Amino acid sequence: MRYIPAIVLLATATPAFAAGAAVPEPGSMTLFAMGVIGLIVGRQAAKKRRDRD
Structure with a gap:
């Protein structure tokens, strides 16, 4: 869950919002x-699998 703030920051800090460009449709997002x-x-599952072996 530590990735959620980074994803939110990435989504809100895009140049599209700064330039006033159209927002992509919800399906794309x-x-x-x-x-x-x-x-x-997938990365977490691979890490658990690797640690288990």
Whole structure:
């Protein structure tokens, strides 16, 4: 859960918000978030598997 503040900071500090550009549609943001969550979960599972062996 320590990654959540970093993800929120990354999402809010993008140049698109500073330049007033259009916000991506919610489906795109959902797919991006699911990919990031998948990477985090996958890395944690691999780390647990590696520690167990």
